[in-house]
Each structure stands twice: as structure tokens, then as C-alpha cells.
Amino acid sequence: MTETSGTGAVAPPGSRPPWHRTIAPRVFWPAAVIIVGFVLFTVAFPTLVGDTISAVQEAVIGTFSWYYMLIVSGFVLFAIWVGLSHYGDIKLGPDEEEPEFGLRSWFSMLFAAGMGIGLVFWGVAEPLNHFAGIPNRATGITQDEQGAQDSIVQTFLHWGLHPWAVYVVVGLALAYAIHRKKRPVSIRYALESLLGRRIRGWIGDLIDIAAIVGTLFGVATSLGLGVIQVAAGLDFLNVVSDPGNLTYVVLIGAITSLAVVSVITGLKRGIRWLSNFNISLAGVLLLFVLILGPTLFIFRDLVQSIGDYFQNLLRMSFNTTAYEGESGTEWQGWWTTFYWGWWISWAPFVGVFIARISRGRTVREFVAGVLLVPTAITFLWFTVFGGTALYRQLFGEGGLIGTDETGANTVDTEGALFGLLEGLPGGTIMAVGAVILIVLFFVTSSDSGSLVVDMLASGGDPNPPTWSRVFWGVMEGAVAIALLLAGGLSALQLAAILIALPFSVVMLGMCVSIWRDFRAERRTxxxxxxxxxxxxxxxxxxxxxxxxxxxxxxxxxxxxxxxxPEQS
Structure with a gap:
């Protein structure tokens, strides 16, 4: 079968169109200009960008933290309602079609989507940070048993139902558009029932541009976190000392190069092998800490924390720390508001992925699987790593929480995982494995993220050209470098909050579009x-x-x- 170019000329069989015809120009070029412009300006004036970020941070978080809390909690309620309603019987594909993947494979891929650099980075660090002084802000009591319990439950809030409800909204809207309505892989078509033909014009272009920029910054945030932790691991292993911006830039450049090589070679088997190896290595690390750590305590803590989480879910979901003044606003920016922004910025990436693997599932199966399976895994992950760290701090030798010159509690956020592993038998070997795990997550996340971004920038082409995937992969690394130069971890967090703002409006439109689509199909x-x-x-x-x-x-x-009979 021959291909035709945009001018109607017939291309030779088996050839691809010219490079400039493999993209959607009204989407690709504006998104590329925004990203490249941000990188160049930040690299040229890192101090100015850092000062601007600091100046904007308080105003943005103080203004929009309530908004993020409200809409993400609304997404949880929406996802549960859709799954339990009579719309749950709708098939994400033709009515007679069976699921494309078996239940075990589907659950495994959802598990893979739930794992990432973020879990490795925050698995120990977040519960310890909460325990160091955050959970009992109302009472002022910290570092006791109740504070430890609260720290795990607060972590569960950030990694439990709420992020996956965000992914349910985007994934469900895309899966319905792609598999049921036979639309291209493009965010705009998830809003078709709401916007009609306008999605094919400039409004649809803006939607896809917002999705591309948001996804790229979300992936870059994860890559930045990963590189910071890799540098801390290399410091722990005495490979480098006192890592700084130069170390971060070199690491991002080296690991991004590996991701680009994986794109160029196109070795799907190799990428699949790396992904499977990632999951296996993460499982080994989990079992290592579970077995050599306080095993019985971990299981007891898991059951207790799950109960505490559901008991306090409604209260925590709408807690905006309104009566805690500037300290409450600052805390929201570091934690809940940051996480909600991060999940929203990741939503196009993860949404496309889970939509792709869910063909043939019913809406009810989709919602139940996406909400429950990854949530259960993350609960186990944080209980094993965070629970072990808290147990050591409360009942063991401690050493994971220090103090600064003012006497305030401090946590080595980047190196917390390695500090935990150091206290376990064979911890040094596991630390090497953890560094390898983060690097591989970097490679696979960059490659997959660049594929999704490229599909959006190519008008929904499921097999976009290699050159543009390389371009977006390089841009992900460049944005991560720029954010680290502009302010490190705080810049990464604020970028996620800011970039998620426009796409959150798109997600609200998706909820309306899903409801209208489902209602129309139900009536039919x-x-x-x-x-x-x-x-x-x-x-x-x-x-x-x-x-x-x-x-x-x-x-x-x-x-x-x-x-x-009637007579004639």
C-alpha cells in the first residue's frame, strides 16, 4: 500500500513521508518553541529564573492550593461514581471484543505504571520528613508513635487513590475515544462531545500543546529527582563526593544518552527486557528490606495504616491547612499541592499508557483495576520502606533524622534510602542495585515519555518517527537540567504545580465529556x-x-x- 503526502503525491512503497510531514505543525512547533525557549533562557539566566520561581511560589501556592485539593478530591469521587454506576457496563471497544490482555498481564502492566523514580525517591524520605515535625502540627508533638502513624497515613494520601483517580479520568476519556469511537491518539478527542468540531481547530491545538508541555515537565521533574538520588547514591558508595550541579548535569547527559540510544535502535525487546528487569529488581529490593527489616512490625503496620487511611480519608482529602498561616501554605507547596500538580502533569503520559492496554475492558473493570491495584502496591511499598525507617528511628538505633544549627529536625531527603540500606546486612550491595534501578527507571521513563509526547505532537500517529522521539527525549533531559540549575528540588516541585494548572482545566472538561458520552450511549x-x-x-x-x-x-x-359465512 502506498502513502500519499500532504500534496497528494504518491510516495514510493515502504517509504516514510518527508520529516516535516510526519508532525502536526500547529502542535509540534509551538510546544517545541516553549520548551526550547524555557531551557535556553533558564541556562542563560539561572539566578533570574530561580529568583522568579521563589517570588512566584508563595503567590501561586497560596492562591491555587485549595483549587488543587478540591478538584483532585472531586476526581476521586467522579471515578468511584463512574465505576459503580450503570455506566460501568460500557465496553472500551466493540461490544463483542474480549480484552486485549489477560487479567494477570493487565495487572502486571498497571503495576509497572505505578512504579517509578518517585517511589524509589520518596519511599523512605517522605515518611521520615513527616515524622520529623509535620504530622502533628496541630499538637506540636512529633517523633512519637502517633506521629509515626500519621506520617505513614499522610504518605498514603499522596500516593493512594487520589493520583490514580487523576489517571482514571484521563485514561478513561482517552480509552473511550480511541477504542470505542476509533479516534487517533490525541488528547483533544477526549473532549469531542464537549467541544464538537472545534477540537479540530485552534482549541484542540491548545489542548494538545498543554498536554505536551505538562507531560514533558512532569517527566523532567521525575528525571530531576532521580538524578539527585543517583548522585546521593554515588556519594554513599564513595564514587563521587559532595555532588552539585556539575554532577547533576553530567549524570543527566549520560543517562539521557542511554535513553536516546534505546530510541534510535528501536529494540522493543530490549526495552521490554529493561522494563521487566526494573520490576524484578524493585521486587528484590522490596523483599530484601521486608525480610531483613522488622517483618512482623511491617505487616502489622500495613493493616493498621490502611484502616487509619480509610478512616481519615475524607478529612485529609479536603484539609487545606487554612488555619496554619504561612507555615501551612509552605507545607502544602512542599507536599500535597506539589503531588496533585505532579500527578496532573503526568496524567497525559500515564493516561495514554493505561488507555492503550485496556482495550476490551468494561468501564467498571477499568476503574477498579486502575484505582485498586497500583494503590495496594504503593501502600505495601511505603509501609516496607517508610515503616522500616520509622521503626529504626523509634525503637532502634535511629540516625535517620538529624538537627541543624537552629536545633530543627532535618532529613537527608536525597540520601534517606541509602541511609536505611546501610543499617541492613548486605545494604551496600542493595545500594548499588538501587542506583541501577533508578538509572533504568530514568531510561525507560524518558523513552516512554518521549514516545507519548511524540504521538501527541504527530497528530496521534501511534508510530511516530525516530528523529522526533530523539528530540523530545533530549528536551526532557534539558528541562531537568534547567530546573536543577534554577533551584534544584524546589524548582522541580514548583514547575509541576505551575504546569499542571492549564491541564487541570482540560481534565475538568474530560469529566463533563465522559458524562455526556456515557449518557448518550446509555440512552441509545x-x-x-x-x-x-x-x-x-x-x-x-x-x-x-x-x-x-x-x-x-x-x-x-x-x-x-x-x-x-356471509352469503353472496
Whole structure:
């Protein structure tokens, strides 16, 4: 089969169109200009950008933290409602089609989507940071048993149902558009029932541009976190000392180069092998800490923390720290508001992935699988790593929380995982494995992220050209470098919050679009059912009348037995 170019000329069989015709120019170029412009300006004026970020931070977080809390909690309620409603029977694909992947494979891939650099980075660090002084802000009591419990539950909030409800909204809207309505892989088509033909114009272009920029900054945030932790691991292993910006830039350049090589070679088997190896290595690390750590305590803590989480879920979901002044606003920016922004910026990437693997599933299966499976895994992960760290701090030798010159509690956020592993037998070997794990997560996340971004920038082409995937992969590394130069971890966090703001509006539109699509399909289905029921009732009554001799088989009225024929 031959391909035609945009001018109507026939391309030779087996050839691809010219490079400039493999992209959607109204989406690709604006997104590329925004990203490249940000990188160049930040590298040229890192201090200015850093000062601007600091100046904007308080205003943005103080203004929009309530908004993020409200909409993400709304996404949880929306996802649960859709899954439990009569819309749950709708198939994400043709009605007669079976799921593309078996249940075990589907769950495994959802597990893979739930794992990432973020879990490795925050698995120990977040519970310890909360325990160091955050959970009991109302009482002022910290570093006690209740504070430890609260720190795990607060972490569960950030990594449990809420992020996956965000992914449910985007993934469900895309899966319905792609598999049910046969639309291209493009964010704009998830809003088709809301915007109509306008999605094919400049409004649709803006939607895809926002998705590309948001996804790229979200992935870059994860890559920045990963590189910071890799540098801390190399410092722990005495490979480098006192890592700084130069170390971060070199590491990002080296690891991004590996990701680019994986794109160029196109070795799908190799990428699949790396992904499977990632999951296996993460599982080994989890079992290592579970077995050599306080195993019985971990299982008890898991059960107790899950109960505490669901008991306090509603209260925590809407807690905006309104009565805690500037300290409450600062805390929101470091934690809950940052996480909600981060998940929203990741939503196009993860949404496309889970939509792709969910063809043939019902809406109810989709919601239940996406909400429950990754949530259960992350609960286990944080209980094993965070629970072990808290146990050592409370009942063991401690050493994971220090103090600064003012006497305030401090946590080595970047090196917390390695500090935990150091206290376990064979911890140095596991530290090497952890560094390898983060690097491989970097490579696979960059490659997959660049593929998703490239599909959006190529008008929904599921097999975009290699050159543009390389371009977006390089841009992910460049944005991570720029953010680290502009302010390190705080710049990464604020970027996620800011970039997520426009796409959050798109997600609200997706909720409306899903409801309108499902309602229209439900009405059509009910009309068909009523018509079939009427036909069935009519046929049943007709057969009954025929059996009783009141109607002839040809449909004419029968004659009663005692009726006398009319004389001519």
C-alpha cells in the first residue's frame, strides 16, 4: 500500500513521508518553541529564573492550593461514581471484543505504571520528613508513635487513590475515544462531545500543546529527582563526593544518552527486557528490606495504616491547612499541592499508557483495576520502606533524622534510602542495585515519555518517527537540567504545580465529556433494548393469538368457530 503526502503525491512503497510531514505543525512547533525557549533562557539566566520561581511560589501556592485539593478530591469521587454506576457496563471497544490482555498481564502492566523514580525517591524520605515535625502540627508533638502513624497515613494520601483517580479520568476519556469511537491518539478527542468540531481547530491545538508541555515537565521533574538520588547514591558508595550541579548535569547527559540510544535502535525487546528487569529488581529490593527489616512490625503496620487511611480519608482529602498561616501554605507547596500538580502533569503520559492496554475492558473493570491495584502496591511499598525507617528511628538505633544549627529536625531527603540500606546486612550491595534501578527507571521513563509526547505532537500517529522521539527525549533531559540549575528540588516541585494548572482545566472538561458520552450511549442502549422488548412482546402476543386461532398465520383476523359465512 502506498502513502500519499500532504500534496497528494504518491510516495514510493515502504517509504516514510518527508520529516516535516510526519508532525502536526500547529502542535509540534509551538510546544517545541516553549520548551526550547524555557531551557535556553533558564541556562542563560539561572539566578533570574530561580529568583522568579521563589517570588512566584508563595503567590501561586497560596492562591491555587485549595483549587488543587478540591478538584483532585472531586476526581476521586467522579471515578468511584463512574465505576459503580450503570455506566460501568460500557465496553472500551466493540461490544463483542474480549480484552486485549489477560487479567494477570493487565495487572502486571498497571503495576509497572505505578512504579517509578518517585517511589524509589520518596519511599523512605517522605515518611521520615513527616515524622520529623509535620504530622502533628496541630499538637506540636512529633517523633512519637502517633506521629509515626500519621506520617505513614499522610504518605498514603499522596500516593493512594487520589493520583490514580487523576489517571482514571484521563485514561478513561482517552480509552473511550480511541477504542470505542476509533479516534487517533490525541488528547483533544477526549473532549469531542464537549467541544464538537472545534477540537479540530485552534482549541484542540491548545489542548494538545498543554498536554505536551505538562507531560514533558512532569517527566523532567521525575528525571530531576532521580538524578539527585543517583548522585546521593554515588556519594554513599564513595564514587563521587559532595555532588552539585556539575554532577547533576553530567549524570543527566549520560543517562539521557542511554535513553536516546534505546530510541534510535528501536529494540522493543530490549526495552521490554529493561522494563521487566526494573520490576524484578524493585521486587528484590522490596523483599530484601521486608525480610531483613522488622517483618512482623511491617505487616502489622500495613493493616493498621490502611484502616487509619480509610478512616481519615475524607478529612485529609479536603484539609487545606487554612488555619496554619504561612507555615501551612509552605507545607502544602512542599507536599500535597506539589503531588496533585505532579500527578496532573503526568496524567497525559500515564493516561495514554493505561488507555492503550485496556482495550476490551468494561468501564467498571477499568476503574477498579486502575484505582485498586497500583494503590495496594504503593501502600505495601511505603509501609516496607517508610515503616522500616520509622521503626529504626523509634525503637532502634535511629540516625535517620538529624538537627541543624537552629536545633530543627532535618532529613537527608536525597540520601534517606541509602541511609536505611546501610543499617541492613548486605545494604551496600542493595545500594548499588538501587542506583541501577533508578538509572533504568530514568531510561525507560524518558523513552516512554518521549514516545507519548511524540504521538501527541504527530497528530496521534501511534508510530511516530525516530528523529522526533530523539528530540523530545533530549528536551526532557534539558528541562531537568534547567530546573536543577534554577533551584534544584524546589524548582522541580514548583514547575509541576505551575504546569499542571492549564491541564487541570482540560481534565475538568474530560469529566463533563465522559458524562455526556456515557449518557448518550446509555440512552441509545435503552432505546435499542426497549425496541427489542417491544418486538419480543409483539411476537409473543402474535404467536399466542395464532395458537388460539384468533389470528391467521398471515396476520389476518381469524373466524370464530360458530361464525356463519356471509352469503353472496
Amino acid at each position: 442502549m435503552l432505546r435499542v433494548q426497549r425496541r427489542l422488548q417491544r418486538q419480543e412482546i409483539t411476537e409473543h402476543v402474535t404467536h399466542s393469538l395464532i395458537d388460539e386461532g384468533l389470528v391467521e398465520p398471515n396476520g389476518s383476523a381469524g373466524r370464530a368457530k360458530d361464525q356463519v
